Amino acid sequence: MGAVGGAGAGGTAAKEAGTRWLRNWQPRPGAAVNLVCLPHAGGSAGFYRGWPGLLPAGIDFHAVQYPGREDRFAETPLSRMAELADGITDAVRPLFDKDVILFGHSMGANVAWEVAGRCEAEGLMPRLLLLSGRSAPQPRPDGARRPRSDDEIIDEIRGFSTAGSTALDDPDLRELLLPMIRADYRLVEEYRLESAAPVRAPIAVLRGRDDTEVTAEGAFAWRELTAGACTDHVFDGGHFYLREHEGPVLGAVAALVARALR
Numbered sequence: 181m182g183a184v185g186g187a188g189a190g191g192t193a194a195k196e197a198g199t200r201w202l203r204n205w206q207p208r209p210g211a212a213v214n215l216v217c218l219p220h221a222g223g224s225a226g227f228y229r230g231w232p233g234l235l236p237a238g239i240d241f242h243a244v245q246y247p248g249r250e251d252r253f254a255e256t257p258l259s260r261m262a263e264l265a266d267g268i269t270d271a272v273r274p275l276f277d278k279d280v281i282l283f284g285h286s287m288g289a290n291v292a293w294e295v296a297g298r299c300e301a302e303g304l305m306p307r308l309l310l311l312s313g314r315s316a317p318q319p320r321p322d323g324a325r326r327p328r329s330d331d332e333i334i335d336e337i338r339g340f341s342t343a344g345s346t347a348l349d350d351p352d353l354r355e356l357l358l359p360m361i362r363a364d365y366r367l368v369e370e371y372r373l374e375s376a377a378p379v380r381a382p383i384a385v386l387r388g389r390d391d392t393e394v395t396a397e398g399a400f401a402w403r404e405l406t407a408g409a410c411t412d413h414v415f416d417g418g419h420f421y422l423r424e425h426e427g428p429v430l431g432a433v434a435a436l437v438a439r440a441l442r
Contacts, residue, residue: 197267197270197271197273198271198272198274198275200245200252200271201244201245201267201268201270201271201272202216202242202243202244202245202271202272203225203242203243203244203245204232204240204241204242204243205229205232205241205243206232206233206241207240208237208238208239208240208241209240211237211238211239211240211278212238212239212278212279212441213238213239213240213278213279213280213281213307213437213441214240214242214272214275214278214279214280214281215235215239215240215241215242215281215283215433215437216242216243216244216272216275216280216281216282216283216292217231217241217242217243217244217283217284217285217288218244218268218282218283218284218285218288218289218291218292218295219243219244219246219285219287219288220285220286220287220288220313221286221287221361221364221365221367221368222337222357222360222361222364222365223249223285223286223287223288224245224246224249224250225243225244225245225250226243226250227243227285227423228241228243229243230426231243231430234426234427234430235430235433235434236434236438239434239437240278242272242275244268244271244288246258246264246360246364247267248359248360248363249360257359257360257362257363257364258363258367259362259363259364259366259367259370260367260370261290261291261294261367261370261371261374262374264291264367265291265294265295265298266298268291268295269295269298269299272295272299273299273302273304276299276304279307279440279441280299280304280306280307281306281307281308281309281310281437281440282295282296282306282308282309282310282381283309283310283312283433284309284310284311284312284314285312285313285314285422286312286313286314286393286419287314287364287367287368288312288314289311289312289313289314290314290317290368290371292309292310292311293309293311293317293379293405294374296309296379296381297375297377297379300379300380300381305380305381306379306381307381307440307441308381308382308383308384308436308437308440309379309381309382309383309384309406310384310386310433310436311383311384311385311386311402312385312386312387312422313386313387313388313391313393313394313419313420313421313422314393314394314398315393315394315395315397315398315399315401316398316399316401316402316404316405317371317372317373317405318401328365328369330358330362333361333362333365334348334354337361376404376405378404378405378406378407379405379406379407379408380406380407380408381406381408382406382408382409382410382411382440383402383403383405383406383408383409383410383411384410384411384413384436385399385402385410385411385412385413386413386415386422386429386432386433387399387412387413387414387415387421388414388415388416388417388418388419388420388421388424389414389415389416389417389421390416390417390418390421391417391418391419391421392418392419393419394419396412399412400412413432413436415428415429415432416428
C-alpha cells in the first residue's frame, strides 16, 4: 500500500495528529507492521511502556495517548466515543503506509473497533483487531445503566487491579485523576453501537480466565461484528491478565501478528 497523508497542509495536519495521539518509544522504521495499542478506561499510553522491548523487531509499536493524562494532562478528557475515535483515526491514517494491527484493552477494545470501521470506510484496511478484556458491545435501551458515583468507580477500579489503583489512595492525586476517570466511564456508560455493520478485519479476542467482565458468550459475540474470522484466546489471570502474565501474552500477540501477515 502506498503512503497516506501526502504533502502540504494535509500531510502536516496528519503529522501533528500523530504527534498528539501516538507514542513510539523505540521507532523501528524498517519494521513490516505498525501495531497500535489503545488503553483501558482510566489508562494511558504508559500502560504499554514496556511492550516495545518485548516484541519482535518486525513490529513498530505505537501507544495511543488519550487527552487528559500523562503528557496530555492539561487537555480536556473526551467523554464521547465519536470524538475519541475520530481523533485516533486522524492520527493513525499515515501509519497505513505499512500493514496496521489494532490492539485495544477493555474500553480500548471498543475504541479499536470503532477506529477500524472508520479506517475501512476510507479504504484503509487493518489486517487484524486484537480485542482484549471486553465482551462485544450489545444494543441496549437508552438509560439502561445509571451513571456511577465516584466511589463506585473507584471501587470498581480497585476490584480490577490493586496495582493500578495506588494513586487513588492519595486524596490530592485522586482529585487530579477523577476528571479523566469520570470522562472515560461516561464514555463507557453512554457508548452505543453507531452501526452494527461488521468490520472486514478479522478479530482475535484475548481475555483472562478469571475476568468476570468477559464471559465466553461475550467473547463469542464479537463474531457478529466482523466479516472475517474471530478467534478466542484465554490466559491465566483476571481483567488485567496482560499485566499479570505479560510474557505469555506478548508471545501470543507476536504470533497472532505474524499469522495475520502471512
